[in-house]
Amino acid sequence: MDNDPNIINAADYFRGKSFILVDDVRVAEWSPGSTSLNTLPPTQVHLLVEMKDLGTIVIRLKSRRAADELLDALKFHADNVWHPES
Numbered sequence: 001m002d003n004d005p006n007i008i009n010a011a012d013y014f015r016g017k018s019f020i021l022v023d024d025v026r027v028a029e030w031s032p033g034s035t036s037l038n039t040l041p042p043t044q045v046h047l048l049v050e051m052k053d054l055g056t057i058v059i060r061l062k063s064r065r066a067a068d069e070l071l072d073a074l075k076f077h078a079d080n081v082w083h084p085e086s
Contacts, residue, residue, distance in 0.1 A: 024050040030060070 026048040033040030045067050047059040061067045 020051050020054060022049055023052050024048075026050070 028046050028048060029042035030044040030046045031040050031042045043062075045061040047061070048056055049059065050056045061070065
């Protein structure tokens with residue numbers, strides 16, 4: 001596990017970086033068509049990250065692979081932090 005590229009030395013990684021408080025995170029489907037007419041199927045998943053001081057930023061996941069990689073990384077790190085029950 002020590003050689004796992006997903007694990008970083010947090011003390012080194014975060015040294016000198018600024019932190020932004022996140023108020024809310026929402027997930028939505030995005031379609032290139034009008035949302036009111038719902039004319040085209042969704043093509044992306046968006047993470048909307050709301051921050052009090054900066055407003056909302058949108059992270060666009062443009063493929064199933066990108067969404068799966070994010071989910072896998074979240075689960076990997078959540079398991080390390082909160083140790084799932086066997």
